[in-house]
Amino acid sequence: MNIKTEIANVLETYLDLTKETMEQLLEKPKFAHLGDLAFPCFTLAKSMRKAPQLIAAEISEKIESPLIDHAEVVGGYVNIFLNQQLVSSKVIGEILEQKEHYGDLPQNKGVMAIDLSSPNIAKPFSMGHLRSTVIGNALGLIAEKNGYTAIRINHLGDWGTQFGKLIVAYKRWGKEEEVRENPIKELLKLYVLFHEKAEEDPTLNEEGRKWFNYLEQGNEEATILWKWFRKESLKEFNKIYKLLGITFDSNDGEAYFNDKMEAVVDLLKEKQLLVESEGAQVVELEDYPPCLIKKSDGATLYATRDLAAAIHRQENYHFVKSLYVVGNEQTLHFKQLFQVLEKMGYDWAKGMAHIPFGMMLKDGKKMSTRKGKVVLLEEVLQAAIELAEKNIEEKNPSLEKKEEVAKQVGTGAIIFHELKHYRLTDIEFSLEDMLKFEGETGPYIQYTHARACSLLRKGQFSHPASITDLQWNDISFPIVKILMDFPTSVEKAIENYDPSEIAKYVIDLAKAFNKYYAHVQILEENDEKQARLSLVYAVTLVLKEGLRLLGISAPEAM
Numbered sequence: 001m002n003i004k005t006e007i008a009n010v011l012e013t014y015l016d017l018t019k020e021t022m023e024q025l026l027e028k029p030k031f032a033h034l035g036d037l038a039f040p041c042f043t044l045a046k047s048m049r050k051a052p053q054l055i056a057a058e059i060s061e062k063i064e065s066p067l068i069d070h071a072e073v074v075g076g077y078v079n080i081f082l083n084q085q086l087v088s089s090k091v092i093g094e095i096l097e098q099k100e101h102y103g104d105l106p107q108n109k110g111v112m113a114i115d116l117s118s119p120n121i122a123k124p125f126s127m128g129h130l131r132s133t134v135i136g137n138a139l140g141l142i143a144e145k146n147g148y149t150a151i152r153i154n155h156l157g158d159w160g161t162q163f164g165k166l167i168v169a170y171k172r173w174g175k176e177e178e179v180r181e182n183p184i185k186e187l188l189k190l191y192v193l194f195h196e197k198a199e200e201d202p203t204l205n206e207e208g209r210k211w212f213n214y215l216e217q218g219n220e221e222a223t224i225l226w227k228w229f230r231k232e233s234l235k236e237f238n239k240i241y242k243l244l245g246i247t248f249d250s251n252d253g254e255a256y257f258n259d260k261m262e263a264v265v266d267l268l269k270e271k272q273l274l275v276e277s278e279g280a281q282v283v284e285l286e287d288y289p290p291c292l293i294k295k296s297d298g299a300t301l302y303a304t305r306d307l308a309a310a311i312h313r314q315e316n317y318h319f320v321k322s323l324y325v326v327g328n329e330q331t332l333h334f335k336q337l338f339q340v341l342e343k344m345g346y347d348w349a350k351g352m353a354h355i356p357f358g359m360m361l362k363d364g365k366k367m368s369t370r371k372g373k374v375v376l377l378e379e380v381l382q383a384a385i386e387l388a389e390k391n392i393e394e395k396n397p398s399l400e401k402k403e404e405v406a407k408q409v410g411t412g413a414i415i416f417h418e419l420k421h422y423r424l425t426d427i428e429f430s431l432e433d434m435l436k437f438e439g440e441t442g443p444y445i446q447y448t449h450a451r452a453c454s455l456l457r458k459g460q461f462s463h464p465a466s467i468t469d470l471q472w473n474d475i476s477f478p479i480v481k482i483l484m485d486f487p488t489s490v491e492k493a494i495e496n497y498d499p500s501e502i503a504k505y506v507i508d509l510a511k512a513f514n515k516y517y518a519h520v521q522i523l524e525e526n527d528e529k530q531a532r533l534s535l536v537y538a539v540t541l542v543l544k545e546g547l548r549l550l551g552i553s554a555p556e557a558m
């Protein structure tokens with residue numbers, strides 16, 4: 001039940017406004033004592049030629065519905081107090097009936113392609129890529145709940161001049177056994193070394209470009225080394241994906257498009273969009289600097305590969321939306337990409353969007369792979385899991401499936417930490433913060449869920465035969481109101497491409513529940529016990545579903 005829709009239906013009898021307008025106008029009063037919903041009459045004053053207070057007074061006198069207990073006038077507002085008994089049984093009834101499907105929207109909205117994670121081969125999986133991975137994965141889950149088919153694409157950074165550089169560095173300074181033993185760390189060392197040496201000796205850059213050219217042309221030595229770097233890197237990335245419980249529909253990265261470059265270049269020529277500029281081939285744009293398609297040495301670029309990839313995605317998936325979850329430092333790149341596609345005459349380019357996010361800072365500065373200033377994600381995840389194990393040993397040593405729960409809690413802490421901030425906020429990297437299990441954290445929500453599950457076990461909860469006959473108490477109404485908002489939150493999260501909407505939602509719900517838990521004897525044997533346990537059950541369902549949408553598991557005990 002969408003309460004705003006219901007109330008708009010009621011108001012329709014009295015006012016000459018569309019239901020949509022009324023729904024938009026209905027707001028939540030700042031304080032609960034002012035009512036559950038407020039309807040402002042200011043915009044009506046002009047057309048009705050009456051003072052807003054007068055309109056509000058008229059409405060509040062006439063308004064009538066089983067859902068409404070009473071209405072009061074404050075200033076130009078009609079403050080509506082809901083019928084708690086009826087609304088509670090409706091909302092809880094709906095959740096108990098629909099379970100994890102509560103808040104689902106009709107399916108068949110079409111494909112939403114999501115470009116996420118997309119780390120660069122031969123470099124450690126960075127915190128920035130973690131952000132893309134968890135935001136992208138959550139958006140996929142939220143999109144599915146909203147009725148889209150999500151396609152998750154890991155557009156691996158496995159092509160580009162940096163591989164020329166790496167090959168040069170490996171040939172000069174690399175040792176096979178060392179790389180075999182510790183691929184990412186050693187390759188990173190070589191990469192960092194290359195940049196140090198290139199500062200003294202710029203000819204190294206030239207050599208790197210030359211080796212990338214060889215690679216593009218299929219040179220055997222270059223290809224063997226590249227394949228090896230790629231394979232070793234993927235092994236390491238897969239460990240992280242496994243820990244995070246994330247899978248992809250496609251791992252076709254930049255290299256996949258190497259042999260599809262000519263076709264794109266030809267297409268651009270055909271459409272007369274390609275012009276020469278200082279020996280390079282570019283597409284000129286109205287609103288942005290020209291988009292570089294081919295360098296003077298013939299090498300294609302990141303943008304060229306993204307053009308090919310975008311067209312490929314449309315041909316393959318017929319997406320209605322195509323998202324790129326990539327840091328905000330690439331904003332210009334995506335603006336250029338989308339404008340080139342529009343100039344090519346592709347109408348579907350309107351469905352594309354860059355979903356930027358802020359940086360992970362260390363001591364207020366951007367973390368950079370080149371200077372070797374990175375934090376290894378796998379180590380962070382392992383630290384979180386170990387800490388969770390330690391907590392379990394201390395607090396609940398007889399817990400079943402300890403290892404699995406520790407993994408769920410440790411990764412839950414990291415994922416939630418990423419998602420609770422609005423995505424464009426820069427976050428300062430702090431291991432301590434990421435490993436916090438108290439306050440507004442993943443483990444806090446998981447713990448609240450587990451505590452609620454334990455109440456259901458202790459109270460031997462069984463589904464009530466009739467929800468409407470249950471006795472609801474006004475202490476539980478704040479929780480009912482939050483539960484009622486879940487579907488709206490799910491919708492808002494996809495409208496704004498913002499998983500923090502759901503993270504904040506579960507924080508609110510968990511807080512309200514813990515407050516209730518502290519004040520009410522939930523398991524006390526009396527007439528209202530069934531109602532209380534039904535409420536607790538509804539809370540477990542929605543917390544679990546909210547966490548699931550973020551990519552976090554909800555263990556039943558911890």
Ligand code: ARG
Nearest residue numbers: 115118119120155157306326
């Ligand atoms: N590999 C790139 C990077 O780490 C991100 C790729 C994002 N996806 C894309 N289609 N451009 O910066």
